[in-house]
Amino acid sequence: DQQVKQNSPSLSVQEGRISILNCDYTNSMFDYFLWYKKYPAEGPTFLISISSIKDKNEDGRFTVFLNKSAKHLSLHIVPSQPGDSAVYFCAALRETGANSKLTFGKGITLSVRP
Amino acid sequence: GAGVSQSPSNKVTEKGKDVELRCDPISGHTALYWYRQSLGQxxxxxxxxxxxxxxxxxxxxxxxxxxxxxxxxxSTLTIQRTQQEDSAVYFCASSLAGVGAFFGQGTRLTVV
Structure with a gap:
């Protein structure tokens, strides 16, 4: 049972345009949602997060939106740059002390065309 | 070091052998995770x-x-009697709290 779903395996956008990466989840008890970025042959790197009590978090070109009623979040990258080309993982966390763990989606490959 | 360190970075082993993967988390981080990523997953x-x-x-x-x-x-992750389906990149991550866990570069395990 996948609790975090990234239904689109890939996305291609033109440089300068907006990239919108989507993520859906099934567990309404998640406390935080995170996005990670991964380049080939490297470990994932933390990009941005949002608390479940917020609906928006912005950091430079990256904005994450959370719609709790729809159990949906999205990452917006504006403007997109070729260096943004990578695999993006959506992740969710429920803080229950000893049993907390990050649950990841399958990832989406973003290609930004020059 | 400043980041999460994993060793070895690459490991090729014969089917049936045991392997040990090592993770040195960021000093002071109380949480430590192991994940793996198989090809295309x-x-x-x-x-x-x-x-x-x-x-x-x-x-x-x-x-x-x-x-x-x-x-x-x-932390060490041990796989006994390795099988070909164990081939993957094994990642370790650490954090002070769940948010913003930091990942190592991974160990690429190939079972031949």
């Missing part, structure tokens, strides 16, 4: 350590897999 949770609590082993795929964390710091 997402990040699969394996095991989670938090402080002195019993680890969450719910993601270990079989009893051939085990992990320990000594002194709340270094």
């Amino acid at each position: 997402g990040l699969e949770f394996l095991i989670y350590f938090q402080g002195n609590s019993a680890p969450d082993k719910s993601g270990l795929p079989s009893d051939r897999f085990s992990a320990e964390r000594t002194g709340g710091s270094v």
